[in-house]
Amino acid sequence: GAGVSQSPRYKVAKRGQDVALRCDPISGHVSLFWYQQALGQGPEFLTYFQNEAQLDKSGLPSDRFFAERPEGSVSTLKIQRTQQEDSAVYLCASSLGTESSYEQYFGPGTRLTVT
Amino acid sequence: EDKVVQSPLSLVVHEGDTVTLNCSYEVTNFRSLLWYKQEKKAPTFLFMLTSSGIEKKSGRLSSILDKKELFSILNITATQTGDSAVYLCAARFTREYGNKLVFGAGTILRVKS
Numbered sequence: 258g259a260g261v262s263q264s265p266r267y268k269v270a271k272r273g274q275d276v277a278l279r280c281d282p283i284s285g286h287v288s289l290f291w292y293q294q295a296l297g298q299g300p301e302f303l304t305y306f307q308n309e310a311q312l313d314k315s316g317l318p319s320d321r322f323f324a325e326r327p328e329g330s331v332s333t334l335k336i337q338r339t340q341q342e343d344s345a346v347y348l349c350a351s352s353l354g355t356e357s358s359y360e361q362y363f364g365p366g367t368r369l370t371v372t
Numbered sequence: 373e374d375k376v377v378q379s380p381l382s383l384v385v386h387e388g389d390t391v392t393l394n395c396s397y398e399v400t401n402f403r404s405l406l407w408y409k410q411e412k413k414a415p416t417f418l419f420m421l422t423s424s425g426i427e428k429k430s431g432r433l434s435s436i437l438d439k440k441e442l443f444s445i446l447n448i449t450a451t452q453t454g455d456s457a458v459y460l461c462a463a464r465f466t467r468e469y470g471n472k473l474v475f476g477a478g479t480i481l482r483v484k485s
Contacts, residue, residue: 261414288470299376299460299475300415312470348414354470360406361473363414 259283261364263349269370270339278334278367282351290361291324291334292348300348306332307354339371374399376463378476386484389451393479395461396443403471405437405444408460410478415460418446451483 262281270276282289288307292300293316302316308329317324321340326332336343346368350361379394397405404422408415419428421437421444428435432451437444448455458480462473 290473292475297477299462299477302472302474305470305472307470313467313472360417360420362417363408365413 261349261351261362263347263364263367265367266365267368267370269372272341272371273338275335275337276339276369278336278347278369280332280334280349280351280364282330282332282349283362284330286351286353286362288352288354288361289326289332290350290352291332292350293318294346294348294366296345303334303347336369339369341371344369344371374463374465374474376461376474376476378459378461378479380479381477382480382482384482384484385451387452389483390447390449391451391481393446393448393459393461393481394443395445395476397461397463397474398442399463399465399474401466402439403464403466406462406464406473407435407444407446408462410458410460411456418459420464448481451481453483453485456481456483 264279290305291303294300304324305313306326309326321337323335346366348366349364352361376397404420406420407418419435424439432449435446458478460478462475464471
């Protein structure tokens with residue numbers, strides 16, 4: 258498919274478990290973003306990659322959150338020792354990153370529930 | 373603090389009505405305003421507005437940006453049940469390492485048949 262894909266779509270974790278969420282951006286998209294969306298809220302920025310470089314991680318809520326994009330394509334968001342407040346939908350978005358084509362294309366998200 | 377505020381929080385209308393959704397923003401180094409539609413899954417892109425006073429249209433949807441008053445509106449005419457969704461607006465701004473988006477909480481639109 259031509260869109261952004263994410264896996265898994267749903268994840269249930271017990272408190273204290275580690276989870277890994279995957280994002281496959283649109284081919285050729287330079288920029289990749291991770292967002293956290295709580296129920297009834299808009300997406301909140303977590304981190305940003307330009308190719309393989311993580312240029313902004315100011316939105317990561319704690320040092321339990323870690324993201325990587327080692328080859329400049331697929332990205333993984335890892336959450337260690339999950340807590341209940343981590344329950345949310347995690348959205349990945351990609352964009353060409355050029356000034357004239359900045360719109361971000363979102364994946365379907367991963368709904369994480371921590372019990 | 374950079375922020376985007378949307379109003380109303382929710383809206384219920386009948387098919388055929390016209391609705392106006394509001395978005396105000398306060399960000400430094402503002403670049404553009406984006407609108408998305410979210411229906412239980414990924415937000416889908418509607419518009420990106422960079423210049424003040426120039427209306428963008430797509431079918432029954434239109435949007436305009438006022439950079440002096442720091443707001444944007446999204447109009448939907450002749451609403452249909454398929455327009456029911458959460459409408460998100462986001463302000464794009466420049467930081468040290470490129471552009472970022474800050475989203476509003478969204479407006480929940482429900483169109484009744």
